[in-house]
Amino acid sequence: MAVPKRKTSRARRDSRHSGRAIKPAPASVCANCSAPISSHQVCDQCGFYKGRKIMKTGQEKLARRKELQQAKAASQQAKQHEDEALEAKVEEGESKP
Numbered sequence: 001m002a003v004p005k006r007k008t009s010r011a012r013r014d015s016r017h018s019g020r021a022i023k024p025a026p027a028s029v030c031a032n033c034s035a036p037i038s039s040h041q042v043c044d045q046c047g048f049y050k051g052r053k054i055m056k057t058g059q060e061k062l063a064r065r066k067e068l069q070q071a072k073a074a075s076q077q078a079k080q081h082e083d084e085a086l087e088a089k090v091e092e093g094e095s096k097p
Protein backbone atom coordinates (compact mmCIF):
# COMPACT_ATOMS: atom_id res chain seq x y z
CA MET A 1 0.00 0.00 0.00
CA ALA A 2 1.26 3.45 -0.85
CA VAL A 3 2.10 5.47 2.23
CA PRO A 4 2.52 9.27 2.24
CA LYS A 5 6.14 10.28 2.82
CA ARG A 6 5.27 13.51 4.65
CA LYS A 7 2.44 14.90 6.74
CA THR A 8 0.15 17.19 4.70
CA SER A 9 0.63 20.70 6.06
CA ARG A 10 -2.34 22.76 7.20
CA ALA A 11 -1.77 25.20 4.35
CA ARG A 12 -1.76 22.44 1.73
CA ARG A 13 -4.81 20.72 3.23
CA ASP A 14 -6.77 23.97 3.62
CA SER A 15 -5.92 25.20 0.13
CA ARG A 16 -7.19 21.87 -1.19
CA HIS A 17 -10.53 22.63 0.52
CA SER A 18 -10.70 26.20 -0.79
CA GLY A 19 -13.28 25.22 -3.41
CA ARG A 20 -15.78 24.34 -0.69
CA ALA A 21 -16.14 27.94 0.43
CA ILE A 22 -19.58 29.52 0.82
CA LYS A 23 -20.83 30.61 -2.58
CA PRO A 24 -22.02 34.17 -3.22
CA ALA A 25 -25.75 34.94 -3.17
CA PRO A 26 -27.79 34.54 -6.39
CA ALA A 27 -27.20 37.39 -8.82
CA SER A 28 -30.36 37.26 -10.92
CA VAL A 29 -34.13 37.67 -10.45
CA CYS A 30 -36.88 35.44 -11.84
CA ALA A 31 -38.81 37.13 -14.65
CA ASN A 32 -42.05 35.37 -13.67
CA CYS A 33 -42.18 35.70 -9.86
CA SER A 34 -39.16 37.98 -9.21
CA ALA A 35 -37.62 35.57 -6.71
CA PRO A 36 -33.81 35.70 -6.44
CA ILE A 37 -32.28 32.93 -8.61
CA SER A 38 -28.92 31.96 -10.05
CA SER A 39 -28.54 32.90 -13.70
CA HIS A 40 -29.22 30.15 -16.28
CA GLN A 41 -31.15 28.14 -13.69
CA VAL A 42 -34.83 27.17 -13.47
CA CYS A 43 -36.61 29.15 -10.75
CA ASP A 44 -37.36 26.71 -7.92
CA GLN A 45 -40.14 28.95 -6.61
CA CYS A 46 -42.35 28.85 -9.73
CA GLY A 47 -40.59 26.36 -12.08
CA PHE A 48 -40.18 28.91 -14.90
CA TYR A 49 -37.16 29.38 -17.15
CA LYS A 50 -37.02 32.00 -19.93
CA GLY A 51 -40.75 32.66 -19.56
CA ARG A 52 -41.74 29.00 -19.96
CA LYS A 53 -42.98 26.54 -17.35
CA ILE A 54 -40.24 23.91 -17.17
CA MET A 55 -40.87 21.86 -14.04
CA LYS A 56 -43.34 21.29 -11.21
CA THR A 57 -42.42 22.86 -7.90
CA GLY A 58 -42.51 20.93 -4.64
CA GLN A 59 -45.67 22.72 -3.52
CA GLU A 60 -47.44 21.88 -6.79
CA LYS A 61 -46.47 18.22 -6.39
CA LEU A 62 -47.78 18.27 -2.81
CA ALA A 63 -51.07 19.86 -3.90
CA ARG A 64 -51.48 17.27 -6.68
CA ARG A 65 -50.77 14.43 -4.22
CA LYS A 66 -53.37 15.84 -1.81
CA GLU A 67 -55.94 16.10 -4.64
CA LEU A 68 -55.32 12.47 -5.62
CA GLN A 69 -55.63 11.32 -2.00
CA GLN A 70 -58.93 13.18 -1.60
CA ALA A 71 -60.27 11.72 -4.85
CA LYS A 72 -59.25 8.23 -3.73
CA ALA A 73 -60.90 8.71 -0.34
CA ALA A 74 -64.08 10.01 -1.99
CA SER A 75 -64.26 7.04 -4.39
CA GLN A 76 -63.70 4.63 -1.49
CA GLN A 77 -66.50 6.30 0.47
CA ALA A 78 -68.83 6.10 -2.55
CA LYS A 79 -68.02 2.40 -2.95
CA GLN A 80 -68.70 1.82 0.74
CA HIS A 81 -72.09 3.54 0.40
CA GLU A 82 -72.90 1.37 -2.64
CA ASP A 83 -71.95 -1.77 -0.75
CA GLU A 84 -74.11 -0.74 2.21
CA ALA A 85 -77.07 -0.02 -0.09
CA LEU A 86 -76.60 -3.40 -1.79
CA GLU A 87 -76.47 -5.18 1.58
CA ALA A 88 -79.66 -3.40 2.68
CA LYS A 89 -81.40 -4.49 -0.56
CA VAL A 90 -80.24 -8.08 -0.07
CA GLU A 91 -81.52 -8.04 3.51
CA GLU A 92 -84.89 -6.67 2.31
CA GLY A 93 -85.08 -9.37 -0.34
CA GLU A 94 -84.33 -12.07 2.23
CA SER A 95 -86.98 -10.84 4.67
CA LYS A 96 -89.81 -10.63 2.02
CA PRO A 97 -90.36 -14.28 1.06
Ligand SMILES: [Zn+2]
Residues within 6 Å of the ligand: 030, 031, 032, 033, 034, 035, 043, 044, 045, 046, 047, 048
Ligand atom coordinates in the same frame (compact mmCIF):
# COMPACT_ATOMS: atom_id res chain seq x y z
ZN1 LIG B 1 -39.95 32.26 -10.42
